[in-house]
Amino acid sequence: xxxxxxxxxxxxxxxxxxxxxxxxxxxxxxxxxxxxxxxxxxxxxxxxxxxxxxxxxxxxxxxxxxxxxxxxxxxxxxxxxxxxxxxxxxxxxxxxxxxxxxxxxxxxxxxxxxxxxxxxxxxxxxxxxxxxxxxxxxxxxxxxxxxxxxxxxxxxxxxxxxxxxxxxxxxxxxxxxxxxxxxxxxxxxxxxxxxxxxxxxxxxxxxxxxxxxxxxxxxxxxxxxxxxxxxxxxxxxxxxxxxxxxxxxxxxxxxxxxxxxxxxxxxxxxxxxxxxxxxxxxxxxxxxxxxxxxxxxxxxxxxxxxxxxxxxxxxxxxxxxxxxxxxxxxxxx
Numbered sequence: 001x002x003x004x005x006x007x008x009x010x011x012x013x014x015x016x017x018x019x020x021x022x023x024x025x026x027x028x029x030x031x032x033x034x035x036x037x038x039x040x041x042x043x044x045x046x047x048x049x050x051x052x053x054x055x056x057x058x059x060x061x062x063x064x065x066x067x068x069x070x071x072x073x074x075x076x077x078x079x080x081x082x083x084x085x086x087x088x089x090x091x092x093x094x095x096x097x098x099x100x101x102x103x104x105x106x107x108x109x110x111x112x113x114x115x116x117x118x119x120x121x122x123x124x125x126x127x128x129x130x131x132x133x134x135x136x137x138x139x140x141x142x143x144x145x146x147x148x149x150x151x152x153x154x155x156x157x158x159x160x161x162x163x164x165x166x167x168x169x170x171x172x173x174x175x176x177x178x179x180x181x182x183x184x185x186x187x188x189x190x191x192x193x194x195x196x197x198x199x200x201x202x203x204x205x206x207x208x209x210x211x212x213x214x215x216x217x218x219x220x221x222x223x224x225x226x227x228x229x230x231x232x233x234x235x236x237x238x239x240x241x242x243x244x245x246x247x248x249x250x251x252x253x254x255x256x257x258x259x260x261x262x263x264x265x266x267x268x269x270x271x272x273x274x275x276x277x278x279x280x281x282x283x284x285x286x287x288x289x290x291x292x293x294x295x296x297x298x299x300x301x302x303x304x305x306x307x308x309x310x311x312x313x314x315x316x317x318x319x320x321x322x323x324x325x326x327x328x329x330x331x332x333x
Contacts, residue, residue: 002319019053020063028087038315039308043183075104081114105277110245121160121174128170147228155250157237172305178219241267
């Protein structure tokens with residue numbers, strides 16, 4: 001059935017509150033999951049509700065955690081997610097980063113003792129709305145080997161960036177450093193569908209098309225068939241969101257895809273840059289448009305984020321397509 005976005009958010013929030021999340025945490029998480037679903041990103045959307053609820057019930061995420069600023073120095077801050085779900089903490093981090101960048105020209109905020117943070121670029125929407133450039137990073141439970149290795153050490157470690165434009169949607173870049181996001185393998189496993197060769201290895205380090213075997217094994221870094229570059233980028237992100245800000249390494253965290261395990265305690269980092277402090281706001285916006293025009297001079301070029309925004313607007317107008325049985329279960333709970 002088609003479900004209006006506000007009703008979807010209310011139902012998701014209610015499910016999470018029943019599982020133990022406080023209202024602030026539940027509502028921030030519901031906003032993020034419905035936003036992801038509205039953009040066609042099902043692996044980071046409503047499919048995560050039951051996972052997060054189980055983690056709350058099993059103590060893998062603390063539902064009564066309150067995000068807070070742990071330390072502050074100049075344009076740098078650390079936000080403590082308190083071992084709860086990540087979304088309220090990430091919202092606080094980005095709000096603080098924008099404010100600090102207004103004062104200092106640039107800011108970096110880390111989030112520690114955190115959990116899965118969903119679609120990283122969505123956290124940066126507020127940065128673009130403020131006319132600033134944003135970069136976002138996260139680590140995650142070990143899913144990829146180091147270059148030349150066989151056992152999982154790094155997470156899929158997403159990287160995101162947002163660049164505002166004059167009178168147009170921002171450029172929104174979001175990528176996982178694995179060949180594909182692990183959530184896509186999770187969705188394939190739930191559906192009993194195979195995955196393409198080159199996405200993952202099984203537990204013995206062998207290439208596999210079996211999604212279930214891939215979840216027991218490791219993901220391959222982007223470009224792993226020809227280059228160690230993906231693994232090197234994953235190493236950069238891993239150090240940036242752990243050693244620099246004080247979060248746990250991915251190999252110290254239990255998988256998100258198991259019900260039992262530790263509180264992952266992973267990290268996120270957000271860097272916000274005020275272009276007004278550098279080129280100047282007007283000059284920055286002018287130069288972005290010059291580049292966009294050059295890109296679009298080739299037929300077939302699609303700006304990053306354009307498809308997601310089109311789907312989001314359509315969902316805002318028409319609602320989300322959600323299985324009847326799932327909606328009935330949520331309403332009856």
